[in-house]
Amino acid sequence: MTRTDDSRYLKGGPVAQRIIASVREDALIATAEGFPPKLVSITVGDTDAVDVYVRNQRAKAALAGIGFEERRFAADITAGELEAAIHGLNADPRVTGIIIQRPVPAHIPIKTLQAAVHPLKDVEGMHPASIGNIVYNQLDLAPCTAAASVELLKETGLELKGLEVVVVGHSEIVGKPIAFLLMSEGATVTVCHHMTRSLAAHARRADALFVAVGKPRLIKADMVKPGAAVIDIGINSEIGPDGESRIVGDVDTDSVKEVASWITPVPGGVGPLTVAILLRNTMVALNRQRALYRATYGVADQLAAE
Ligand SMILES: NC(=O)C1=CN([C@@H]2O[C@H](COP(=O)(O)OP(=O)(O)OC[C@H]3O[C@@H](n4cnc5c(N)ncnc54)[C@H](OP(=O)(O)O)[C@@H]3O)[C@@H](O)[C@H]2O)C=CC1
Numbered sequence: 001m002t003r004t005d006d007s008r009y010l011k012g013g014p015v016a017q018r019i020i021a022s023v024r025e026d027a028l029i030a031t032a033e034g035f036p037p038k039l040v041s042i043t044v045g046d047t048d049a050v051d052v053y054v055r056n057q058r059a060k061a062a063l064a065g066i067g068f069e070e071r072r073f074a075a076d077i078t079a080g081e082l083e084a085a086i087h088g089l090n091a092d093p094r095v096t097g098i099i100i101q102r103p104v105p106a107h108i109p110i111k112t113l114q115a116a117v118h119p120l121k122d123v124e125g126m127h128p129a130s131i132g133n134i135v136y137n138q139l140d141l142a143p144c145t146a147a148a149s150v151e152l153l154k155e156t157g158l159e160l161k162g163l164e165v166v167v168v169g170h171s172e173i174v175g176k177p178i179a180f181l182l183m184s185e186g187a188t189v190t191v192c193h194h195m196t197r198s199l200a201a202h203a204r205r206a207d208a209l210f211v212a213v214g215k216p217r218l219i220k221a222d223m224v225k226p227g228a229a230v231i232d233i234g235i236n237s238e239i240g241p242d243g244e245s246r247i248v249g250d251v252d253t254d255s256v257k258e259v260a261s262w263i264t265p266v267p268g269g270v271g272p273l274t275v276a277i278l279l280r281n282t283m284v285a286l287n288r289q290r291a292l293y294r295a296t297y298g299v300a301d302q303l304a305a306e
């Protein structure tokens with residue numbers, strides 16, 4: 001049996017295709033109504049870690065009928081200059097959404113940048129005001145990777161209410177939002193991080209195990225409960241036995257797949273779905289902008305008023 005024919009693999013591609021097809025329908029209607037959705041990506045400095053992501057964003061945005069523009073800034077730009085650029089995008093009615101690719105150089109405070117994006121254009125749900133929404137169980141626009149990971153778990157058909165879930169990694173962009181989304185769904189959530197005393201003991205109790213750390217093969221077969229669902233979020237690049245560069249996750253997939261009932265492959269798991277959800281979030285943002293403008297001015301929306 002080849003890797004991808006194995007039904008234990010929870011693949012992101014088919015789910016992503018469904019989402020992109022539905023986004024495309026909405027995007028074509030919005031465009032015909034005079035409001036073409038457009039996403040702007042901001043990258044700062046050396047962008048190796050995000051190149052794959054941005055390349056896929058561009059390709060999938062084209063498929064979905066969403067405009068895409070990449071703004072690249074030099075590593076020595078100041079935080080003030082970047083904020084000014086973001087304010088310009090906030091004020092530009094042709095721009096629907098803004099995504100700031102991580103990481104940014106150390107001298108740029110990412111939180112300040114994230115807070116500079118207008119909440120209505122925050123397609124990643126990372127503005128402090130947006131991230132608060134998931135605490136209040138308003139889940140229609142959540143951080144893309146977290147939403148993608150939870151959506152893949154739902155593909156298993158497992159009942160989330162009361163499910164024992166363990167999340168490894170507690171970054172603000174992945175681990176923490178996953179924990180909040182799962183709490184909203186009624187799961188019992190344990191969050192582990194580098195200070196956790198026995199990662200293995202916690203991980204082994206999980207019916208669903210989410211891993212977002214950035215360490216290849218951190219999770220081995222003896223850390224996984226038989227029959228569990230394993231969602232591998234890690235994207236690590238390493239040199240394979242053939243001397244070629246390859247992408248691997250945080251889970252030792254070959255051994256863990258013998259124990260788990262479901263496992264997300266890397267590549268081909270969470271990654272493609274993350275991109276699809278970013279595009280879906282862009283349409284959620286567009287619809288919010290149009291609804292607010294109608295409510296405020298009683299006209300179709302901002303462009304129509306000009
Ligand atoms: N598929 C996708 O769409 C995406 C994939 N990623 C990938 O997911 C991974 C995580 O990304 P991100 O959350 O941004 O990374 P961060 O580096 O921000 O966070 C890593 C987390 O892992 C924890 N950690 C570190 N070492 C251990 C350990 N030995 N045991 C348990 N926990 C540990 C850290 O805890 P502490 O803070 O306490 O040190 C931290 O919370 C990366 O491989 C990244 O490439 C990221 C974004 C999107």
Ligand SMILES: Nc1nc(=O)c2c([nH]1)NC[C@@H]1CN(c3ccc(C(=O)N[C@@H](CCC(=O)O)C(=O)O)cc3)C=[N+]21
Binds near residue numbers: 052145266268274
């Ligand atoms: N603000 C911000 N948000 C992010 O969500 C974010 C980020 N910054 N910085 C970089 C990381 C990484 N990341 C990926 C998303 C999808 C793929 C993806 O599509 N992966 C394909 C790769 C296929 C191929 O190799 O072409 C797959 O896994 O199958 C990869 C990486 C999002 N990140």
